[in-house]
Amino acid sequence: MRKVRVISYGVGAVGSMIAKFLLEKEDIDIVGAVDVDKNKVNKDLGEVLGLEKKLAVKVSDDLGAVLSKADADIAVHATSSYLRDTYPQIASIVEHGVNVVSTCEELSYPCTSEPEFAKKLDALAKKHDVTVLGTGINPGFLMDTLVIALTAACQKIEKIEAVRVMNAATRRVPFQKKIGAGLTVEEFQQKIEKKQITGHVGLEQSIAMIAGALAWKLDEIVIEHAEPVVAEKPVEGKDIKVKAGQAAGLRQKAKGIMKGKEVIVLDFQAYIGAEDEYDAITIKGVPNIKQKIQPCVHGDIGTVAMVVNSIPKVINAPPGLLTMKDLPVPSAAVENMAKYIST
Numbered sequence: 001m002r003k004v005r006v007i008s009y010g011v012g013a014v015g016s017m018i019a020k021f022l023l024e025k026e027d028i029d030i031v032g033a034v035d036v037d038k039n040k041v042n043k044d045l046g047e048v049l050g051l052e053k054k055l056a057v058k059v060s061d062d063l064g065a066v067l068s069k070a071d072a073d074i075a076v077h078a079t080s081s082y083l084r085d086t087y088p089q090i091a092s093i094v095e096h097g098v099n100v101v102s103t104c105e106e107l108s109y110p111c112t113s114e115p116e117f118a119k120k121l122d123a124l125a126k127k128h129d130v131t132v133l134g135t136g137i138n139p140g141f142l143m144d145t146l147v148i149a150l151t152a153a154c155q156k157i158e159k160i161e162a163v164r165v166m167n168a169a170t171r172r173v174p175f176q177k178k179i180g181a182g183l184t185v186e187e188f189q190q191k192i193e194k195k196q197i198t199g200h201v202g203l204e205q206s207i208a209m210i211a212g213a214l215a216w217k218l219d220e221i222v223i224e225h226a227e228p229v230v231a232e233k234p235v236e237g238k239d240i241k242v243k244a245g246q247a248a249g250l251r252q253k254a255k256g257i258m259k260g261k262e263v264i265v266l267d268f269q270a271y272i273g274a275e276d277e278y279d280a281i282t283i284k285g286v287p288n289i290k291q292k293i294q295p296c297v298h299g300d301i302g303t304v305a306m307v308v309n310s311i312p313k314v315i316n317a318p319p320g321l322l323t324m325k326d327l328p329v330p331s332a333a334v335e336n337m338a339k340y341i342s343t
């Protein structure tokens with residue numbers, strides 16, 4: 001049986017972790033690597049990943065050249081959170097007849113927030129007979145797909161709440177930076193205001209995905225301002241020290257409103273030093289459902305798993321832009337990846 005041929009597109013913090021996990025899979029070949037970071041371009045992927053061996057794959061900033069040469073089945077893409085930035089990258093992959101799994105948050109459910117890009121990408125993917133999926137741990141699983149799966153046991157649903165509380169100390173450095181850890185409260189507010197840090201991206205997509213699965217027509221999705229969580233004592237993350245009184249991270253809420261009522265509420269809290277970490281989902285309905293995962297699922301490990309475990313499902317899926325709610329029930333693909341693939 002032939003191996004699954006994968007391109008690593010974006011070998012930053014998450015892309016590198018994905019590539020390392022792919023290397024553990026005997027039936028996957030990394031056949032190309034793409035990044036624009038000058039410190040990585042033209043280097044062997046093994047060196048970029050900090051491995052002691054070379055992998056005979058050079059990191060290139062020329063996506064077209066890599067795609068033309070690689071004869072890949074799929075690209076795993078991890079560069080940016082916003083579809084307006086990633087659209088040209090993903091469209092190029094698709095035009096070369098290669099499937100895509102991306103960590104781009106807005107791609108996880110783009111038909112509400114970016115309907116034009118979503119329509120164009122869906123048509124392009126169908127034209128080239130490939131599948132595109134945006135996924136990750138959140139958005140992609142904990143505050144949407146998992147919620148949707150739990151609703152399957154309900155006859156009626158009045159309200160859904162999902163809360164994620166995580167200690168960001170063990171997360172990758174770019175994550176700690178984007179949640180504002182180590183900034184003064186003033187700097188935090190300025191940087192969020194000027195969009196110099198993104199905060200968490202994806203609450204809007206998660207709410208829209210849940211509503212889409214339940215065929216709920218929401219009046220609106222309200223995304224509240226990200227608020228700093230202020231450290232009461234000094235705390236430390238990877239390369240980031242937070243003094244008492246500084247932002248240790250953030251809290252952000254979002255609400256889906258239907259007929260004037262809050263029917264979906266998401267509460268995301270990520271800060272260095274969080275002591276009580278959990279992922280909780282509460283469904284008020286018939287029956288009521290309460291689910292708590294404690295401690296919370298590790299975001300980086302979970303994202304890598306979500307992306308890699310999606311590979312066989314995406315390769316086998318019908319063409320087009322799909323979301324997690326369109327694919328078969330998510331699962332690990334722990335054994336021999338190639339045996340899941342019918343092509």
Ligand SMILES: NC(=O)c1ccc[n+]([C@@H]2O[C@H](COP(=O)([O-])OP(=O)(O)OC[C@H]3O[C@@H](n4cnc5c(N)ncnc54)[C@H](OP(=O)(O)O)[C@@H]3O)[C@@H](O)[C@H]2O)c1
Binds near residue numbers: 079081
């Ligand atoms: N859905 C989820 O649950 C989930 C989970 C984790 C991460 N994410 C998202 O995944 C993305 C990647 O995260 P990260 O922490 O790995 O970020 P990162 O460390 O900044 O890595 C991104 C890499 O992509 C490169 N890049 C940027 N634009 C590119 C382009 N046009 N072509 C090729 N390479 C390009 C960057 O180079 P430069 O540094 O030179 O720009 C960098 O090396 C982020 O948007 C993050 O928010 C989503």
